[in-house]
Amino acid sequence: MKIVKTSDYKEMSYEAYKTVAKVLEENKSAVINTTTGASYDGLFELMVEAINKGELNIEEAVIMNLDEYIADRDKPFTVYSYMNQKLYGLINQRPKVIELIDGSLEDSDSEIARYAKVLSRYPRDLQIVGLGVNGHLGANEPGASFDSRIFRADSHESTIQSTMLYHRLSRDEAPTQMITLGLADIMEARKILLVASGERKALAVKQTIEGPISEECPASLLRTHPDVTFVIDSAAASLLSE
Numbered sequence: 001m002k003i004v005k006t007s008d009y010k011e012m013s014y015e016a017y018k019t020v021a022k023v024l025e026e027n028k029s030a031v032i033n034t035t036t037g038a039s040y041d042g043l044f045e046l047m048v049e050a051i052n053k054g055e056l057n058i059e060e061a062v063i064m065n066l067d068e069y070i071a072d073r074d075k076p077f078t079v080y081s082y083m084n085q086k087l088y089g090l091i092n093q094r095p096k097v098i099e100l101i102d103g104s105l106e107d108s109d110s111e112i113a114r115y116a117k118v119l120s121r122y123p124r125d126l127q128i129v130g131l132g133v134n135g136h137l138g139a140n141e142p143g144a145s146f147d148s149r150i151f152r153a154d155s156h157e158s159t160i161q162s163t164m165l166y167h168r169l170s171r172d173e174a175p176t177q178m179i180t181l182g183l184a185d186i187m188e189a190r191k192i193l194l195v196a197s198g199e200r201k202a203l204a205v206k207q208t209i210e211g212p213i214s215e216e217c218p219a220s221l222l223r224t225h226p227d228v229t230f231v232i233d234s235a236a237a238s239l240l241s242e
Helices: 009-026 038-052 079-088 108-121 157-167 183-187 199-210 218-224
Strands: 002-006 031-034 062-065 067-069 126-130 151-154 177-180 191-196 228-233
Touching: 002 009, 009 031, 009 038, 009 126, 009 191, 009 228, 038 079, 038 126, 038 191, 067 079, 108 151, 108 177, 183 218, 191 199, 191 218, 199 218, 199 228, 218 228
Parallel strands: 002 228, 031 062, 031 126, 126 191, 191 228
Antiparallel strands: 067 177, 151 177
16 A cells, blocks of 8 residues: 655645546546545646546546446536536546446336446456445445455445535435445555545544554555555544554
8 A cells, every 4th residue: 555645635636637637648548447535636626637637538538437326316416416527527528438326216226237347347446445444445335344345335324424424415315325436445445545635534544554454444445455655634644653
């Protein structure tokens, strides 16, 4: 695991952007599977700017997503809404392929089966993941099997609270389930990018980097992958012993 420590969120976002840009520079047809949320707002802003300036070409790329809430697609908190508001609705070129999980369907099993085929069709060059305050990856909460494959997951309370905070939702409005790539799916990507920002993530960062590799901290599994870049700002790194 390559650990990149930065002074603040802005620098962290730029380091994350450099990783994405390098993958696309080396392979214009790269398959990138991304996550969403506060940790990556800055990355998407940099991507939009670079795409619209002609500095980043995504026309041959495949862009996919890690997970999606079980909810109507037009809800403001969905991954579908995020990607259209933060990326697709702001850029002057489109990827060759866009794949999003649909969490609004009554038959989630069929959607899971469909997306599993999508994952097989497009081997990922880069998997972008976020770190939960409890060490989760995607919706793989503590206790999720390292062998898990795309599935419908129940969110732990800390995850629900994070969603409420970011999207300014009441407890009744907040989603409680997601369709998510499993940990085994995540680990199949050639390269993985993880970022973490702020003191809220400091304990999870410490457990991920310095704790035991355990299903109680799903992100700790990333230490067994051959090519992971973990970008953290100074606040998120504050509890590290080294």
